[in-house]
Amino acid sequence: MERLTSRENALIKEYRKLSASRRHREETGCFVLEGARLVLDAAQSGIALRTLLISDEGERYPETEKLKGLVQRCFSIPKELAAYISDTEHPQGIFAVGEMPKAKPLTMEKGSYLLLDELQDPGNLGTILRTAEAMGVTAVVLSAHCPDLFSPKVIRSTMGSGWRQKTVRVENLAESIAAWQKQGLRCYAATLTPEALPLQKLPVGDCRGIVIGNEGNGVSREVIEVCDGEVYIPMRGAAESLNAAAAAALCMWELSGRGYLPG
Secondary structure (H helix, E strand, C coil): CEECCCCCCHHHHHHHHHHHCHHHHHHHCEEEEECHHHHHHHHHCCCCEEEEEEECHHHHCCHHHHHHCCEEEEEEECHHHHHHHCCCCCCCCEEEEEECCCCCCCCCCCEEEEEECCCCCHHHHHHHHHHHHHHCCCEEEECCCCCCCCCHHHHHHHCCHHHHCCEEECCCHHHHHHHHHCCCCEEEEECCCCCCEEHHHCCCCCEEEEEECECCCECCHHHHHHCCEEEECCCCCCCCCCCHHHHHHHHHHHHCCCCCCCC
């Protein structure tokens, strides 16, 4: 296995650039990820791995040998170089460059849908995707300016759910909702307006979606106007609102039927 030792090596420079730049990720169709379990989970979920970088410390993980057989090319790196390219404080020493899966259009079918209107925080997005998988959400829809699905922070916070949970990004969320309504979707905006229904009274249906808005501004007026209605989360005490990821979790719990049990 070839050993890389210089920060000036082209592969090291490329890894750092992919880690830092959304534009570069989109231009190349590649992204980076790190950590033994996360990298192996990606490979086993169908993500094509182009490059694997393993530090001396990374060799101790049992996943390492499996990964060597699942990647196009593999290199060893010293501990100092691992610290240089890592996005975490205590790196495990396993890094990979993967290929983004090709995006597929969304056609409405029976199920539950969570739609995100200009969400800002990558950590919130990652937590939402992880919860969506756990709740059996059919698809998560992202508006154009939601965080990059392949940013290191989003990938880390999904804990692998990002590979498995169906997600779709759309240019115009309001227009997309209107088109999906013609296919049977009934969509509700999560708001705090007097017109909103309590979440527990969400109308029944076999193709429903809830829109979670921007952390600071909520759901946009354009999106609210195209929705079939509005819902709010009843709260006790002096709390006026919830974190976007917490609100999304409650909405997905309601969409899942609350009494749903896997099996």
